[in-house]
Structures are given as structure tokens and as C-alpha cells.
Amino acid sequence: MIIKCKDILDLLSEFFDDELDMKEEEFLFDHLYQCSRCLQIYNSYRQMLDLFHLLKPVKLEQERKKEFHKWLHVEIKQIVIKRKYKKL
């Protein structure tokens, strides 16, 4: 398998999705070691993904969660009651 520079971006995406087999990975890294330009692309690609992974999960505050649970409970009860009346 000969890796050409123009294929590098497609291969990187597959690499970061764990879609390459060991042999393909080997070819990819062989190419990266020999081609400083593609290595730059690899570095920036990886850095970009690492940066986005820094975004921490966003969680609802405990108080807001309690408020939501109360609200949901009341709403659901109302729906259940309405459904019962419809059946009668």
C-alpha cells in the first residue's frame, strides 16, 4: 500500500475513528515519518480534536434538577388524570 499525501486527510479521519487495521496504521505512520508536511497535518488534526475534547460535559445544577423532577411529576400526573377523564 502506497500512501499519497492527497489521501492523508481521509486516512486520518479513519485512524481517529479506529477504522484502520494494523497494517494500514503502519503504512500511515511510515508515511508520516517520511513526510513532514503530512506530519504537520496529523499534529494539527490531533490537536484540534484534543481541544474539543477539553470541553467538559455540561450538567444541570442540583437545584434545577430538583425543580425539573417536581415539574415533571406534576405534568405527568395531570396527563394521567386527563386521560382517565377522557376514558369515562
Add this chain to the structure above:
Amino acid sequence: MKQTEQKDSTLVALAKNGNISAFEKLIKRYEDSIFSLAYRILQDKEKAYDVLQETALSAFKNLKKFKGKSAFSTWLYKIALNYALMHKRKQKSLEKKMTFIPTENESKIYESIDTEELSNIQTVDDNPIKTLEEQELINILNDSLNKLPEKYRTVFILKELEGKSIEEVAKILNLSPAAIKTRLHRSRLFLRELMGKYLNLGV
């Protein structure tokens, strides 16, 4: 994982038979993920909270329609995503600044995104990202995400930020895994270009 799914299916069965507490347990299990997904798309905690409320209520009202063909969580994310995207579209039409209007430079990036070898890669001596404050960095990341067309942004958020697998994203969006991979690939290329000046492109 399988155990969790079994528990979900048990709770769903109970909830379908009128057990309110079973339904509430299901929602509690996924409320953080739903809120987080909505926040990633809307970048507004109040609106993300609205999406959580709408999703939970809609799921309860339509529970009988859930046939168990996919995981309950997938079904729930689909509902949440629809509401979040609906809010986003409203937001976009209301606020001009939220509309995706590519600059001349961004348009060029977008046109060349397909497969062409990237040219004119910026090189910098120092890593500019190191000089940014955390909040600045978060703003830059969110702004870059906002510049992505919706179909790419949604896939990137689900896969890279919410940690869903390609298969799961495919199910949530009713697309093939191959289509998800393509969108993911393009979203990454686009983001890499948008973030270019902040990335250390030196060897």
C-alpha cells in the same frame, strides 16, 4: 451495557402500564445527557432546560409509540435533538448574528474541503492556544462549532462531545454509518481549518 438496556426495557414496560415512577427513573437516567446535548447545540442553559422539559413530556405522551426497535436512549436522544434543532432554527431566524454566513475565506475553505490536498498551511512558532484563558478557549471552540453547517455540527457534537458511537449517531439521525463517517470527516476538516490560527502546526 446489555444489563442497562434490559433495565431500560423493564422500566419502559412498567411505564407503559402506567407506572409513573418507572418513567421518572428513565428520565433521571438520561437527563444529564439530554441537557448536555441540548446545551451543546444551543449554548444556552435556559433553552437547554426547556428542551429537557419538552423531551420528557413528549416521551411520556408518546411512550406507547415506542416499539423497542432501538434502545430507549436512542429514541429519547432523537426527540431531544429534534427539539434542540427546532430551537436553534428559531434562534437563527431571530438573531442575524447566529446565521451561518461564511466569510469569503470560509467559503473557500468549505469549497475545498472535499479531498483536495490542503495548501497554505499556516505555520506558527509558538503554540498560541497556550496564551489563551480557559473561557476564551471555550468561546473560540463554541464559535467554531457554530460556524459549521447544522448537519456537520450535529454529527460532531454527538460523536466527539457526547461520546456516542458512529452506530448510535447513525440510529439517532436515521442515516447510514457511512454517511455519518463522511459528515464527521468533513466537520473535522472544517473545524481544523477554522481553528487553524490557534493550532500549533509546527513540527
